Amino acid sequence: MLRPEPCLRAAEVSFGYASLRVVHEASLQVGPGETVVLLGPNGAGKSTLVKGIIGQLPLLSGTLDLNGSDISRTPAQIRVRQGLGYVPQIRDVFPTLSVWENLTMGGYLLARSGIKERAEQVIGDFPALDRLRRRRAGTLSGGERKMLAIARALMAKPSVLILDEPTSNLAPLIAAKVLEEIVASLAGAGQAVLMIEQRVELALQVATYGYVLVQGQMRLDGHAAQLQETEDLSSLFFSGGAAPLHGGPEAATRGLA
Amino acid sequence: MNLYIEAIGFGVIAASSIALGAMGFTLQFGLTNVLNVGYGATMSFGAIVAYAAHLTGMSIWLALICGGIATSGLTLLSAKTLLRVYAKRGAALFEMAMVTFGIALIVEYAIASITENNTFSLTIAIEHTHALGPIRFTDVQLALVILAVVVFILLDGFLRLTKVGTALRATAVDPDLARASGIATGRIVTIAWLLSGFLCGLAGGVFTIDILTVNAFTGDSLLSLVIVAALMGTAGSVRGAALAALLLGIATQLVSAAGASGYASAVAYGVLAVVLLARPKSVQGGLVADRVQITV
Amino acid sequence: MSGTRQVRRWQAVAAGALAAGTAAAVLPGTLAGAATHHGFSGAPVTEAVITAFTGPEAFIGGVLDTGTYPAVWAINKAGGVDGHQVVVKTVDTRGDPADALPLVERFLGTTSNILGICGPDGATANQLIPLYNRHKITVTSDVGSSAFDHTSMKWFWRLIPPDPTNGLAMVVWAHDRGYKNVALVFGSDTTAQTVVPGVLAGIKHFHMNVVSTLNITPDQPSYQTDAAALLSAKPQVIFTEEDATTAGTFFGDVAQLGTVPNIIGDGATIETQWMSAVATAIGKPNFAKIYSGVTAESPKPTAANREWVTALNHASGIVKPAKQWYSEPYAMADYDGVIIQALAATAANNVSPAVYNSYIPAVTEPGPGKVKVYTYAQGVKELKAGKKIEYVGASGVIKFNQYHNSYGNQVASGFPTADPTNTVTLKVITASAMEAAG
Numbered sequence: 001m002l003r004p005e006p007c008l009r010a011a012e013v014s015f016g017y018a019s020l021r022v023v024h025e026a027s028l029q030v031g032p033g034e035t036v037v038l039l040g041p042n043g044a045g046k047s048t049l050v051k052g053i054i055g056q057l058p059l060l061s062g063t064l065d066l067n068g069s070d071i072s073r074t075p076a077q078i079r080v081r082q083g084l085g086y087v088p089q090i091r092d093v094f095p096t097l098s099v100w101e102n103l104t105m106g107g108y109l110l111a112r113s114g115i116k117e118r119a120e121q122v123i124g125d126f127p128a129l130d131r132l133r134r135r136r137a138g139t140l141s142g143g144e145r146k147m148l149a150i151a152r153a154l155m156a157k158p159s160v161l162i163l164d165e166p167t168s169n170l171a172p173l174i175a176a177k178v179l180e181e182i183v184a185s186l187a188g189a190g191q192a193v194l195m196i197e198q199r200v201e202l203a204l205q206v207a208t209y210g211y212v213l214v215q216g217q218m219r220l221d222g223h224a225a226q227l228q229e230t231e232d233l234s235s236l237f238f239s240g241g242a243a244p245l246h247g248g249p250e251a252a253t254r255g256l257a
Numbered sequence: 258m259n260l261y262i263e264a265i266g267f268g269v270i271a272a273s274s275i276a277l278g279a280m281g282f283t284l285q286f287g288l289t290n291v292l293n294v295g296y297g298a299t300m301s302f303g304a305i306v307a308y309a310a311h312l313t314g315m316s317i318w319l320a321l322i323c324g325g326i327a328t329s330g331l332t333l334l335s336a337k338t339l340l341r342v343y344a345k346r347g348a349a350l351f352e353m354a355m356v357t358f359g360i361a362l363i364v365e366y367a368i369a370s371i372t373e374n375n376t377f378s379l380t381i382a383i384e385h386t387h388a389l390g391p392i393r394f395t396d397v398q399l400a401l402v403i404l405a406v407v408v409f410i411l412l413d414g415f416l417r418l419t420k421v422g423t424a425l426r427a428t429a430v431d432p433d434l435a436r437a438s439g440i441a442t443g444r445i446v447t448i449a450w451l452l453s454g455f456l457c458g459l460a461g462g463v464f465t466i467d468i469l470t471v472n473a474f475t476g477d478s479l480l481s482l483v484i485v486a487a488l489m490g491t492a493g494s495v496r497g498a499a500l501a502a503l504l505l506g507i508a509t510q511l512v513s514a515a516g517a518s519g520y521a522s523a524v525a526y527g528v529l530a531v532v533l534l535a536r537p538k539s540v541q542g543g544l545v546a547d548r549v550q551i552t553v
Numbered sequence: 554m555s556g557t558r559q560v561r562r563w564q565a566v567a568a569g570a571l572a573a574g575t576a577a578a579v580l581p582g583t584l585a586g587a588a589t590h591h592g593f594s595g596a597p598v599t600e601a602v603i604t605a606f607t608g609p610e611a612f613i614g615g616v617l618d619t620g621t622y623p624a625v626w627a628i629n630k631a632g633g634v635d636g637h638q639v640v641v642k643t644v645d646t647r648g649d650p651a652d653a654l655p656l657v658e659r660f661l662g663t664t665s666n667i668l669g670i671c672g673p674d675g676a677t678a679n680q681l682i683p684l685y686n687r688h689k690i691t692v693t694s695d696v697g698s699s700a701f702d703h704t705s706m707k708w709f710w711r712l713i714p715p716d717p718t719n720g721l722a723m724v725v726w727a728h729d730r731g732y733k734n735v736a737l738v739f740g741s742d743t744t745a746q747t748v749v750p751g752v753l754a755g756i757k758h759f760h761m762n763v764v765s766t767l768n769i770t771p772d773q774p775s776y777q778t779d780a781a782a783l784l785s786a787k788p789q790v791i792f793t794e795e796d797a798t799t800a801g802t803f804f805g806d807v808a809q810l811g812t813v814p815n816i817i818g819d820g821a822t823i824e825t826q827w828m829s830a831v832a833t834a835i836g837k838p839n840f841a842k843i844y845s846g847v848t849a850e851s852p853k854p855t856a857a858n859r860e861w862v863t864a865l866n867h868a869s870g871i872v873k874p875a876k877q878w879y880s881e882p883y884a885m886a887d888y889d890g891v892i893i894q895a896l897a898a899t900a901a902n903n904v905s906p907a908v909y910n911s912y913i914p915a916v917t918e919p920g921p922g923k924v925k926v927y928t929y930a931q932g933v934k935e936l937k938a939g940k941k942i943e944y945v946g947a948s949g950v951i952k953f954n955q956y957h958n959s960y961g962n963q964v965a966s967g968f969p970t971a972d973p974t975n976t977v978t979l980k981v982i983t984a985s986a987m988e989a990a991g
Contacts, residue, residue, distance in 0.1 A: 054437065076436060076437070077436055077439060077441065080436075080437060080438065080439040081439055086437045088433070088434065088437070091431055091433065091434055092434070093434075094426070094427045094430050094431055094434065094435075095430060095431075096426065096430045096493075097423065097426060097427055097430070101423050101426075101427075104420065104423060105423060105424060105427045105435070105438050105440065106438055108420070108424060108438050108439050108440050109438075109439040112420060115420070152438070156438070156439060260778070260781060260782055260785065263778070263781050264777075264778040264781070267775060267777035267778050267781070270775065270777065271774050271775035271777070274774065275774065375826065376797050376798050376801065376826050376829075376830055378801050378829060378830050378832075378833030378834060379833070380833055386809070386810075393781075393810060395809055398809075464774065467774075467775065468774070468775070468801070468802040468805065469801055469802060469805040469833070469834050470797075470798050470801035470802055470805075470830055470833075470834070472798060474772075475798070477772070478772035478773060478774055479774050482774060506775075509773075509774075509775075510775065510777065510778045511778075513776075513778035513779050513782070514778045514781075514782065516782070518767070518768075518769060518770060518773070518776070518778070518779050519741050519768055519769075519770045521770065521773060522770065522773070
């Protein structure tokens, strides 16, 4: 099974806070139509890695490419412009703005004339939002809210969409729905998706490819189907994995994921 | 009884300057999270500039605009210089409030020194006094109320119907997400400072036309009501600020009608205290922002 | 307390402005040559200036010094008191009763030969004046507090009318004009409130009707409701004091709602900013028509004023330039106080206040066969010649009532151009008229 040509490629990247490295020389890639899931135990550095990719943390070593151009030093706002869409784990919509306004803000970088048209398109993809246009985003249910968050990020037609734990605050039934219906449909439309997910089994059913980050290092990667069959996956999660490198990342990463 | 009805009319007039000030205050506070206690001084500045412009023979209405523009410039200047320096050094919310207090002193005492601490009086010919039942008002007062209403409608329309206005609200509620959506939040914050400064100067000028006197400290007498109205209306909400200003204007005049004008301010704070008990969130700048945001 | 002092400062400025023209006439007065040295026969005696030299009321120290040093210069130039040279010592109360009491007790305990005391500040008066009285030390004072209007303390002498006197004079003036229905509009700050007791006392005496009482909080955004309430009460006259800004706004609001009634302002309203604010708000012609201000009358300058100016120019220990004090009424009163102490001591042939204190009326009270004297030297000369004297001071005629208060006249003035220096005297309200009403 060949992977598509990547649109986002991180090669041996390291990220961290102040003098503490949290992610050590990790590599991953995402291509069109792929749903790549980033797995790992709490504190492994998954969120840190994503924050680094979207530009909220400086790159300490390695390279980052988006659609073939180097974005290692590009400010966060420009990365958005270049096609990096991001849905945070929490605070993923503007609660005081209406659903429609949230979408228009998602399309902020589009030409003024194109925003409305794009919003209609996105609503077409997420018909449930249609009747909610005028509702304040803060009053939506969890599932609706996540749908809006993803729709908002899609407004800018990102080449890669990054979802940080899209199901973290959702009831299991809703969580399954978000992954199986919304996320899965994205890949169907050719969207490149990179997501962090704690619901390993569910995520691997939806994903095409997976990476496992443990104590800041990529311990394992493979096609989702392969990973599902990997027996020591759970032991990686619970044992804490191999010996730590670079001294004490455990302390550094606690609570950061 | 008539006095109470009359007081409601006076309250609406008083509310016009409170509302203009509170709308500007809430915009800036909601967006930058800086509790700008120097706002009173900048209102004085706007009032003095408007007065000076009027002295040169300019019509009072044009002079008002001048005061607004000048105050807008002063506000942006202090934001981009002093406030920015302290924000970059990591000043927290309280420290920033202190910095604005310092700016207030600089502005007020500079004005006091230039004007030799004089109080100037404004003469505006009263052409007609109208009566609406027991409520009496002059042409000028009517014009001030209309001005405040028009400004409110324009501002509210700007915030709700335009892309930049919506981005302003979006940045106020979640600057990180705004950035992640590609909104140039730095520019948005600049717009907020400019707008807030303009409204601030306008409020100072309108207040002066209402009370007919102006000096270096004129804005201070309006400041407490402006802050109370802005917080009551929830930081960042222009509609809330306008409504709260109306309520406060009427409430303070009703208290006067009851013969207790000395307690008017106390009542305003009392109302605020109750509102804060009911809705403690309204004192937070952005709904989620927990830090100062000057130039991001 | 500082508020009390504040209003009196305003009055001082107003009175000073009124006197500006007349004071100028005194300036070219004779400047005496350098003080001649005298052989003093006795040990030096101390004139103690005990008041606030630091803290919020520090300016009072400056005023009292300005009264005391020139007086002492004039006394020593004339040979001292009964052969004793007078020296000045100052004690700083810091305007704080808790600090002042132990400090002053220690000072009194360690200082012998105290001729008298000049002081205190308003904040420590309630503690210090009884203390002096217990020690039987004469204190001449310019303190404004009405706590001393009816005092029985024998060693206390006040040469400045207390603040409420001004209020009383306002009502006497209103009564004179035939007003019955009156309104009180005073700022709620203490400064503006000090005349209110006098106003109320007068109103009670003349059986006037108070149709509206407004305590207006300064610097409110709007006074329209207050203004409407005032107008609906239909007063014939408004007694008032508030700061200039508040006054401009308030009377502007009144003017917008109807016809502004007559206004009688106290001494603090006779001030450029206040007049300008109100005149602009209600219209200058209207202002000239309806406003009158009442304040202490500036006495006509006499030889006493020339001596005062001379002494000011020679005395060390005062804040220069001396010119700024030429018509400062409080400094003049303090100067007169020290001169009176020295004259009484001369009359008694004794520098101990316990002895000479009762001689004070003897050197001030007008009476048949008494010689009017205007300087200390003159007084000593007449006393030595066996004459009875009446000292007329830089602050004018001094006439202590049974409570050791000397009330000057007050004057109601009109201001046709809303300028405090351009006045028309409408009526002089005599001290006796006020005493009758109070």
